Amino acid sequence: MGDSLFSIAGKTALVTGGTSGVGAMIARGFVRRGVKTYIASRDAKRCRAAAAELSQEGTCIGLAADLSSAEGPQALAALLSQHEERLDILVNNAGANDRSAIETATPEDWDFVQDVNLRAPFFLVQHLLPLLRAAATAESPARIINIGSIGGLHIPNWEAYAYGASKAALHHLTRALTKRLGADRIVVNAIAPGPFPSRLTDTASEAVKKSVETYIPLKRPGEAEDIEGLTVFLASRAGGYVNGCTIPLDGGYLAAL
Template identity: 35%
Template sequence: MALKELFDLSGRTALITGGSRGLGLQIAEALGEYGAAVVLTARKQHELDEARAHLEALGVTAHVYANDLGQFDTIDPLIERIHAEVGPIDILVNNAGATWGAPTAEHPFDAWTKVMNVNVNGMFLLTQAVLKRCMLPAGKGRIVNVASVAGLQGNDPRMSPTLAYNTSKGAVVNFTRALAAEMADKGITVNAICPGYFPTKMTKGTLAYGEQQILEHTPMHRLGTDEDLKGVALLLASDASAYMTGQNIAVDGGSSSV
């Protein structure tokens, strides 16, 4: 097989949660450029419509479905609908996420629950539905979880404490390892990307007051760009990573290495 064929996603369908903007949309651009039909889910229909128009202008086939992962009873019907209208899902990118910043002693429990419901519980239920409906019957699949360097370490004391987010992303890291081991003999790989700080809507508040501290702690002394996740996302979604599973790859300018 020619090397370029290992990265070819033609004929495959990729579901990307939280795909209407930020890192999810960047990943959709990458997978779509290499031939995948992309299916985006997010809570806001107008943002999904804008993302679809953006992708179609790039020549990418895109489908959009408004959905809130925190509403658990909508998840099975969503996967059934995508399966019926678009086809089986070959690639799942669990990207949707929520965060909350507060000192632990003052952290509202409802905020803790919201973060866990989206980042862990909703991800589990969606993955389970895709496995049952699409990947296990096909005997193949690629699952790419978007964790975070926050799941690999604690916070710099100068930054806002985000215990719920760090805990949830730590769960994603080990979810990736455990599911990878379970699926290894079933033709399904499970890996995770652990981004550092990228300018997105979610990180806007943190960067507003903490960007200098972040840059000081990052050996490359810069934030992530719109292009920095695309290569690893394509690798993990394609046949080029056929012998990789259970890995959590930091894309963080070296911040987790110091």
Template identity: 45%
Template sequence: MESIFSVNDKVVLVTGGSRGIGEMIATGFVAHGAKVYITSRKADVCEKVATALNARGPGQCIALPADLQSLDEIKRLVAELSKREDHLDVLINNAGATWNESFETYPDEAFEKIINLDLRRVFSLIQACFPLLTAKSSNSNPSRVINIGSVNGEGIVSNEVYAYTAAKSGLHHLTRHMAGKLGHKGVTFNNVAPGAFQSKMMAETLKKHGDHIRSTNPMGRIGSAEDIAGTCIYLASRAGEHTNGATIAVDGGSSWYGNRL
């Protein structure tokens, strides 16, 4: 009997899949037998990660580089994916960026860039992928959209990352909206909201404040690759089939309890 957590042979697209949390997620799905497409701006990095994951198996990893800031690039990406696959089981929107600068000097172009990539183009990619997501899905066997948000989208943070928190908060609510309006089409929509993980985005923060972050986390550590991949695998598997419109924090409880210790 196949496990209710099986993602074997599922077709998966992970944006920002060549590093950080995206690579962690892609690695987990390939390790459990999925066919995973990863995309990011840098073709050489995508190819390198795909080669490494294919060597591990037992699933597959295919690089499809694209600049997700561009609507034309999104259309090109989905057209290329459509040549290779007649459906998509799981879309994981992980690509994102942040900008930390004082309120007084926070640049308009940075705000626009972050909102565009972290929120607007997530919607664009879901739109473009929807024919693939619904090609073989049903209410009893739905495809899945998993949006990687952030615990910073759920509360106030000390860093001056104004556009990032606005984008992630908007993404969480957009996901709930789509879950309610589009779930009947055979697609579920959920958010995963990571806390601190070892990634390029978090590298400087962990370098400066890592000891404090760990000491104030109820679990006494930051997130691991297994934590984030496992949550996405749950949502993508039979076990997560009836979870729709949820935001799951993967942060050891720090967003609610860390500052109260």
């Protein structure tokens, strides 16, 4: 018998960047637990394939959307609104990175990272507010979970100026949204993952392995169950009073610096 305190069955969720990495881990965790889960990605074919795979374990629908464009968030919200009248959980996970050195970074590189990591989450919240408000009640608030990064909480040993700045800003935006949306019964939190396998982080590379061994007390990168556990907690009644927080999910990395 499941514990209703942690149940999210029957809810509806949207996970951006849900075809790979942390986004796919979150989406799979939701689908397995009875959440009708929409995943969004720029690549329509890849999105359909990922949704079909996840649908073997529950209900998953793929939505193609380019969140790097100014029109992308509104287009995605409009597309979701064709299917749903309410949204219980929004996970802003889609992300971009640029590792240019300070001497070679360009305005175009900088803007692309900010557009995906910061602009898109804000305007997606803006355009999805009617659906989030429709789902929200005092007993069961709607949830926004922003996927930040420990790169927004400390300065790494490599150059990632646009990425770190965008994630630090997303953490700040999380608090601003918390203050504004509480009256609408919408809870907003951020997760700041350390190294997890993804398109942005190759945890099998020798450089990342060495970093993990050196800096993470648990001596391993994050796994699917780690991000599943935290997102399920935040989306369930168990996490309903956690609000306005940025939670490091890093195996102790920041504590050991």
